[in-house]
Amino acid sequence: VSRQFTRFADDIAKRSLERLADLSTDVEAYRQVMRNLGHSLADQALEIAPDVRDHQVCVVCTVEDADFLARGIVEKLEQHGLSHNQVRLACFWNERVRRFDDDEDDSIDIAPITKRYREVSDVHDSILILAKSIIRGTCVVKTNLASLLNSQIPRRIIVTAPVMFHTAPAKLAGSFPTEIAERFEYLTFAIDDRKEGPNVVPGVGGSPYVRLGFADTKSTYIPELVAERRSESQGAAA
Amino acid sequence: MPISRFDREGIARLLDARSFERLQNKQRGGRSAQKGYRYETLFGAHRIARLLRKLVDYGEDALVEWQSEDFVDDFVVRRDSRTSFKGYQLKNSPDVAWAGEIEGDFHQQERLSRAEGYTDIRLRLVCSDRKTATTIAANVPDPIATYSRAMYFPWNPAILAVIRDNPWMAHDFGYLSRHVEPDVAEVSDVAQIIIGAWEILAPSAFVSHIMEKMRRTSPTVIRTLESDAAALARLDPAFVEILDRLPGFEYHIERGFLNWSAYGGSTSGTLSHDCFTDLFNGLQRHIVGLSPQSFDEIESLLL
Numbered sequence: 001v002s003r004q005f006t007r008f009a010d011d012i013a014k015r016s017l018e019r020l021a022d023l024s025t026d027v028e029a030y031r032q033v034m035r036n037l038g039h040s041l042a043d044q045a046l047e048i049a050p051d052v053r054d055h056q057v058c059v060v061c062t063v064e065d066a067d068f069l070a071r072g073i074v075e076k077l078e079q080h081g082l083s084h085n086q087v088r089l090a091c092f093w094n095e096r097v098r099r100f101d102d103d104e105d106d107s108i109d110i111a112p113i114t115k116r117y118r119e120v121s122d123v124h125d126s127i128l129i130l131a132k133s134i135i136r137g138t139c140v141v142k143t144n145l146a147s148l149l150n151s152q153i154p155r156r157i158i159v160t161a162p163v164m165f166h167t168a169p170a171k172l173a174g175s176f177p178t179e180i181a182e183r184f185e186y187l188t189f190a191i192d193d194r195k196e197g198p199n200v201v202p203g204v205g206g207s208p209y210v211r212l213g214f215a216d217t218k219s220t221y222i223p224e225l226v227a228e229r230r231s232e233s234q235g236a237a238a
Numbered sequence: 239m240p241i242s243r244f245d246r247e248g249i250a251r252l253l254d255a256r257s258f259e260r261l262q263n264k265q266r267g268g269r270s271a272q273k274g275y276r277y278e279t280l281f282g283a284h285r286i287a288r289l290l291r292k293l294v295d296y297g298e299d300a301l302v303e304w305q306s307e308d309f310v311d312d313f314v315v316r317r318d319s320r321t322s323f324k325g326y327q328l329k330n331s332p333d334v335a336w337a338g339e340i341e342g343d344f345h346q347q348e349r350l351s352r353a354e355g356y357t358d359i360r361l362r363l364v365c366s367d368r369k370t371a372t373t374i375a376a377n378v379p380d381p382i383a384t385y386s387r388a389m390y391f392p393w394n395p396a397i398l399a400v401i402r403d404n405p406w407m408a409h410d411f412g413y414l415s416r417h418v419e420p421d422v423a424e425v426s427d428v429a430q431i432i433i434g435a436w437e438i439l440a441p442s443a444f445v446s447h448i449m450e451k452m453r454r455t456s457p458t459v460i461r462t463l464e465s466d467a468a469a470l471a472r473l474d475p476a477f478v479e480i481l482d483r484l485p486g487f488e489y490h491i492e493r494g495f496l497n498w499s500a501y502g503g504s505t506s507g508t509l510s511h512d513c514f515t516d517l518f519n520g521l522q523r524h525i526v527g528l529s530p531q532s533f534d535e536i537e538s539l540l541l
Contacts, residue, residue, distance in 0.1 A: 095510065100435065101454040108434035110427045112459050114541060115507035146398050146423035177399035220538040230501045237502075 002194035002201060008044045009189035013037065017162060017190055020211070021202035027213040030205075031068045034133060034212070037162045037189075038072015044187055045073070045129055045158055046080055053081065055155060058088045058121045060130045060148060062140060064214045066091045066223035069162070070131050074225070084232075088121040091226055092144045093219060111140040113147055114219070117226045119233070123152040130157065133208040135164045135188075136200050138172045146176070153180055160187040165200050241318040241355040249307065252353055257346050261309060264343075275433060277330035277366060277393045278304075280400065282313045283432040284391070285326070287410045289315065289445045294413070294463060303442045308350065309343040310361050323356040330393055332367035336379050344382045361386045366393040401425050414452075416461050416495045416508060427459050457510030462494030469494045469513040477522040480530065487533045498540060500533040510541055 005014060019025050019033045046052055057077060061070035070089070077087050093115040098106040130145055141159070157180070159172065164186065173181040194201045205211055209218055250258050282304060292298040303314040310325035325347055327340065334340070344361050351359045363386070365371040371390035378386050392407075394400040401408045402422055411428045412420045420428070435451040436443070452460045462469065469491045481489055489498040494513055499506035511517040521539065530536045 093507070095457050097455045097457070097459075100438070100451055101456055102451075103438065107438055108430055108455075110430050110459070112424070112427055112457055114457055114510055115505070117505050119504060142398070143423045143427075146426065147421045150421045151402070175396050175398060177394075177396060177402055219541055222537055226505075230504060233504070234501070 002192055004191045004193075006188055006191065008187060010040075013040050013162075013189045016040070017202075017204075020162065021205040023205055025205070025211075027211070030211045031213070034065070034068035034162075035072040035075075038069040038074075038131070039076040040072075040189075041069075041131070041160050041162070041187060042073040042076030042080070042129075045160065046077070048185065048187065049127060049156055049158060051155075052077070052127050056086055056088060056121055056126045057082060058090055058119075058123065058126045058128050058148075058154075060090045060128055060144060061092075062132065062144065063091060063093045063221055063223060064209055064212050064218050065131060065133050066225045068212060069133055071225050073129060073131055073160075088119040088126070089117070089225065089229055090119065090121075090144075090148055091117040091223060092140075092147070094140050094143060095219065096139070109137075109139050111143045113143065116147075117230075118148075119229065123149060123154050126154045127156045128154045128158065130159045132161045133212070134200060134204045135159070135161045135168045135172070136195075136198070136203075137165075138168060138175055141172060142175045149180065153183065155183075156185060157183045158185045158187055162188065163190045163192055163200065163203050164188045165195070165203075166191050166193040241316075241321060243354050244307075244350070246307065249350065252350060253346065257342075260339075260342075261307070261346075264309065264311075275395075275397060275430070278312055278328055279433045279437065280393065280397070280429070281326070281328055281364060281391050282436055283429050284407060284410060285313055285315065286432050286436060286445055286448055287414055287428070290449055291410070291413050293445055293449060294461070299444050299446045301442065301444050302436075302448075304436075304440045306441060309347040312364075316356075320358060321356050322358040322360075323351045323354075324360045324362070325351075326362045326364050328364045328391075330366045332365075332370045334363070334365050334367075334370050334374055336363070336374060336377065336382075341379050341382060344386050348382065348385050359385050363388040364391045365389075366391060368392075397426050397429060398422055401429065414460055416459055416493050416512075417497075418492050424459070431455065431459060457508075458495075458512060462512045462514060464494055464514060466491045466494065472513040472518070474522045474526060476526045480525060484530065484533050484536075500537070505537075507540055 016033050016037050059070055059073055074087055092113050094111040095114055097108060097110050132141060135141060169186045173184055192200045192203055199206050209215060214221060286302060289300045301316040305311055306314050308314060308325060310327045312328040313326040315324040347361055348359050368390050371388055375388040392400055392404055408425045411425045414428050415424050417424055431452050435448050439448055487500050489496055496509045525536055
């Protein structure tokens, strides 16, 4: 058995994970399942961290997850009564660099941020919910979190994904200074311990970029969630 | 006197048989070291970062070596034009003492380097334990005291932690970033790129060559060697006119790269390639051809 469900996984979450793993699930359906899983993860986040209601919450995501998993989390937090201003969004566009341009072998592993959308928030007084469709390694998550925190330490850091690879939580914690790592709380429905190539099995049914429909367009995509929130912010300022 | 480095036979002639055997044993042990992020590579990367600052600011190059044919050779910096040799022996453990092998190695290294023509010889024993470093720094044996020192250099298996805990290190790595004020993640990227480039070019490379290698990533995360004024001069006036008239759009050149922001600063980015590249020129031409009236029209192009 390569999958273990966590205590957070109810029957609905388990069925959703099956649909992600099912390669016949098309892009539109896959996106909707991710959004639903965002709802479920937000419900669980409020269970384990009820103080979320009393503080600013910063939902942190990468571009491919913004309109689906992260949107689901934001929607559900707001449905639970958190105000629109209380829920802040930070979205990152990363490029993965594994080798020098003139080499054929991998020798580095970094994920520099080329672009970011970040709503004003007091990170030090916030609860961070870092959302990703699957946490396999730590490179992107580590970069975005480190960039957001820089020298600040938030109240709580909830690292959430529908599926995590079994080594990822310990690896992520080991990448950060102790005073930050000890704030990590992991929220996932399933932990997988098998990989085929770069993909976790069953994981989320392969590469989330491909399954979400961003095989070649991730870096040029402007999430609707970002566009909506920018437009709302402009409207409020006018 | 010009530098004339000894080959193995030359070293054997200079040294007694026991010292020569010690040198050969040291090399066999050292070359089996693993690759990746570890104390030796972090230290080497930091020395390279400091040497690259001299390259950026003054055009001064240096040759660096790892596990060379020397007694003090965990990291070596040679500036032959100044007959300068600097060797570092690294100890990532609190159990360090001068007596015995280390003192002997420092003595033999000074002798070897002087025979090769070096006149400015500085040898350093580097320790990751602060208390031990203080103790050994205060107790350098008299016979090697004129050219030997001990120093502390930190270690943490989490690179973010070591950078965060040591602002001086973040500053040294950060000087090579494409950002003037890099965050801790950007500083960490620089350190990892130096480590990657150095491991490919090791055991011996000029820091200028390491810098060239470091800049060959997509996106580029290392600064250019050119001035911002030179980068600004690369901007097509028609491109500048378009950017200047986009409502709510701001931009500036930083370390050779175009940085931009919009929507009150909530959305920001850095172009992936510096202003001296064909890719940047292509983007300029494309945007001039589009003649956009708003940031939204070019947002997806700003890569």
